[in-house]
Amino acid sequence: MVTSVTKGIQVDVEAKYQAEFSNPHQHHYVFTYKVTIINKSQHTFQLLKRKWEIFDAADNHKMVEGLGVVGQQPILEPGEVHTYVSGCNLISGMGKMKGTFTMEKLFDGQLLEVSIPEFQLIATIFDN
Template identity: 70%
Template sequence: MVIAVTSGIQVSVEVTYQSEFSSPHQHHFVFTYKVTIENKSNQTVQLLRRRWEISDAAEVRKIVEGDGVVGQQPILEPGESHSYVSGCNLKSGLGKMKGIYYMEKLFDGNKFDVVIPEFQLIASYFQN
């Protein structure tokens, strides 16, 4: 698990290689990741957008941007958390991801960026 804290917002990520959905001989590697966003600040915040940088050993870096996370734009009161699971396909069994959540403080409308810490995508047979 990797963890980063920005402006009182903690982001932690756990990665799982999905061997049953992967086909290494066809250069298809599937990973899932669980993200937990915890509001450790004293203000209510909303996640508006996200931007991912995905690097694959077999190809050039990809940028993925969009509204919210898995169709939601969660509002987090102080002390609350939001978790979700998503996935990523790579052409190799080695890669990494990192990113930014674009958030807003609901009290004053100030927008701020929250770091999504870089995490490794490594197919399990590379770890043996």
Template identity: 75%
Template sequence: MVTAITEGIKVSVETTYQAEFSSPHQQHFVFTYKVKIENNSSHTIQLLRRRWEIFDAGDQPKFVEGEGVVGQQPILEPGNFHEYVSGCNLRSGLGKMKGAYIMEKLFDGKLIEVQIPEFQLIADIFDN
């Protein structure tokens, strides 16, 4: 698990290689990642947008942006957290991701960029 903290917002990510959904001989590797966002600040915040950089050893880097996470724009009061699971497909069994969330402090409308820590995507293809 990797973690980053920005202005009291803690983002932790844990990854899993999904061997049962992958086809290494067809250059198709599936990974899931579980993200936990904890609001340890003194302000209520809302996650508005996300931005990802996806690096795949077998392909060109990809950049993904969009609203919210998995269809939601969660509001987190101080001390609360939000968790979600998402996924990524790579052409190789080796890659990494990093990114940022754009969040709004609801008391004053200030936008903050919360870092998503870089995490590795490594297929465990030698345990079969």
């Protein structure tokens, strides 16, 4: 697991290779990642947008941007936690992801760019 904290918003990420949905002979590797967002600040925030950078060992790079996460724009009061699971496909068995969440402080409308820590995507037959 990797962790980053931006002005009291903690983001933890765990990635897992999904061998049962992958086909290495056809250069198709599936990964899931679990993201946990913890509001350790004294303010209420709403997650508005996400932006991901996805890299793989075949030298591919793509940007993915959109509203919310998995169809939600959660509001986190101080001390609250939001967890979700998503996934990505790569054409090689190794890669990495990193990104940002745009969050709005509901008290005054101030926007905050929250760092999503870089994490590795590695296909292994021993992954648990």
